[in-house]
Amino acid sequence: MSFDRALRCRECGREYPLAPIFSCEFCFGPLEVAYDYEAMRGRITRESIAAGPATLWRYADLLPCDAAYRVDIGTGFTPLQRADRLAEAVGLRTLWLKNDTVNPTWSFKDRVVSVAIARARQFGFEAIACASTGNLANSVCAHAARSGMEVYVFIPDDLEHGKVVGSAVYHPTLVMVDGTYDDVNRLCTELSQSYPWAFVNINVRPYYAEGSRTLGFEVAEQLGWRAPGACVVPMASGSLFTKIRKGFSEFAELGLIEEPATRMFGAQASGCSPITTAHQAGTLNFVPQKPDTIARSLAIGNPADGYYALKTMQETGGGAEMATDEEIVEGIKLLAETEGIFSETAGGVTVACLRKLVESGAISPEEETVAFITGAGLKTVEAVSGDVADPLRVPARTEVFSEALAERRRAAAEPAGAGAR
Amino acid sequence: MASRRVRFTFEPELVTEPVIYRVGHLYDVVTNIRMADVDERVGWVILELSGEPAEIDRAIAWAEQQGVRVDPLAGDVVEG
Ligand SMILES: Cc1ncc(COP(=O)(O)O)c(C=O)c1O
Ligand SMILES: [Zn+2]
Numbered sequence: 225m226s227f228d229r230a231l232r233c234r235e236c237g238r239e240y241p242l243a244p245i246f247s248c249e250f251c252f253g254p255l256e257v258a259y260d261y262e263a264m265r266g267r268i269t270r271e272s273i274a275a276g277p278a279t280l281w282r283y284a285d286l287l288p289c290d291a292a293y294r295v296d297i298g299t300g301f302t303p304l305q306r307a308d309r310l311a312e313a314v315g316l317r318t319l320w321l322k323n324d325t326v327n328p329t330w331s332f333k334d335r336v337v338s339v340a341i342a343r344a345r346q347f348g349f350e351a352i353a354c355a356s357t358g359n360l361a362n363s364v365c366a367h368a369a370r371s372g373m374e375v376y377v378f379i380p381d382d383l384e385h386g387k388v389v390g391s392a393v394y395h396p397t398l399v400m401v402d403g404t405y406d407d408v409n410r411l412c413t414e415l416s417q418s419y420p421w422a423f424v425n426i427n428v429r430p431y432y433a434e435g436s437r438t439l440g441f442e443v444a445e446q447l448g449w450r451a452p453g454a455c456v457v458p459m460a461s462g463s464l465f466t467k468i469r470k471g472f473s474e475f476a477e478l479g480l481i482e483e484p485a486t487r488m489f490g491a492q493a494s495g496c497s498p499i500t501t502a503h504q505a506g507t508l509n510f511v512p513q514k515p516d517t518i519a520r521s522l523a524i525g526n527p528a529d530g531y532y533a534l535k536t537m538q539e540t541g542g543g544a545e546m547a548t549d550e551e552i553v554e555g556i557k558l559l560a561e562t563e564g565i566f567s568e569t570a571g572g573v574t575v576a577c578l579r580k581l582v583e584s585g586a587i588s589p590e591e592e593t594v595a596f597i598t599g600a601g602l603k604t605v606e607a608v609s610g611d612v613a614d615p616l617r618v619p620a621r622t623e624v625f626s627e628a629l630a631e632r633r634r635a636a637a638e639p640a641g642a643g644a645r
Numbered sequence: 646m647a648s649r650r651v652r653f654t655f656e657p658e659l660v661t662e663p664v665i666y667r668v669g670h671l672y673d674v675v676t677n678i679r680m681a682d683v684d685e686r687v688g689w690v691i692l693e694l695s696g697e698p699a700e701i702d703r704a705i706a707w708a709e710q711q712g713v714r715v716d717p718l719a720g721d722v723v724e725g
Binding site: 235246247250251252253333354355356357358359360378380405408409410412413416423425426429460461505507508509510511512520521522523524525526527528529530570599 | 650652654656679680682683684686687688689691693714716717718719720721722723724725
């Protein structure tokens, strides 16, 4: 059963009943789900969790929805993989990768959408909606298809074909908005006020966002019921970043792990870095930006949780870094070549920032670190397709192949970049 | 009558300008501030504008002309 109790304003603390609302009527601050931890304690144990399914529903008692309404396509409990080769490349002793590329629609968004759609059904909504450049749309469409709900997805009209198909295949009502990114923003904010739909990241956002805590829960459980020394997390709105930390804190509150001392580090693309820029300037007040980066999944210029992400960095002694488009591509390749995980651009941002954080000394070589890889590479092949292994082209003849291979090996042995990859 | 909740972001050179005061005088809208913070680098104000929808649009367009960035309260809703 769920122990959600109320919605509480993050600014003034006023409480509201659990309803499809997202901001405080008094101060307009964002609302967050409040739980009855007292009642949870003792009822949620390591054993009760471990006895659950190998999906995020093993944490059903910690989610703000009635699990009877769940739409289960197998989200969560993804691998936490020790990454010794990448650790060595970036200069760390112990590195773990939380591989969330293997979710049903290949990104961590399946976690937030799982909770949002369950809550939406519980509220009695018949339709679900979102505005997205890719991952969120793919996940909303898949979950809606599985549940039979109506689904409306709004996308900018300049998206790559692959991302459009990744939603369209589930046969939603797909709306391509003729206009800028800001126009899509404004339209969807207006529509959310006039249509009786559950907009996953607008009117059910307080519930939706809670789904990201399961990444913190899983990492703590998979490390043997403890929190790591440091986390490196990609940031768009900043929600995922704050919720991973919240997951650790809640586990401690329930006595499942020791009080965490985890330092939280955020990763952004240089072409959209309002949170990192504010952190580096030493302020909690970010300046919104116009995104211009290949990491489109992280391209949120006006991050709803930017302020809270900055506070989390401050409270945990963490920090933030940013990566250029070139560094992002290098990051994707480094991760693939050292650990066998092909991530989308967001993972490139994470790996590139991890490397820079160790280089600058922000993360020490001794610090046990977890890097969150949140989306799969086939979603953004364009980012790297011009810059990967060049095939040996041969006719089907052994001696020609052998000659070509010898030639390739000679070239690879030549010094200073003269060799083909 | 309609109302719209927005976030105004001010660059340093605008922080000292009484933009919100003036928007309420130039246009037939009521401004109601709920939260704000200002430092030497940037300022933001979260407020509600009430009035006829077209008048709210004009008021926002004017504020943007003055160099204020105006965003919906919920932040960007187009996610990755
Ligand atoms: C792959 C991927 N990683 C990370 C994020 C960051 O999410 P948040 O908005 O919670 O910061 C997103 C958001 O769209 C994403 O698509
Ligand atoms: Zn409030």
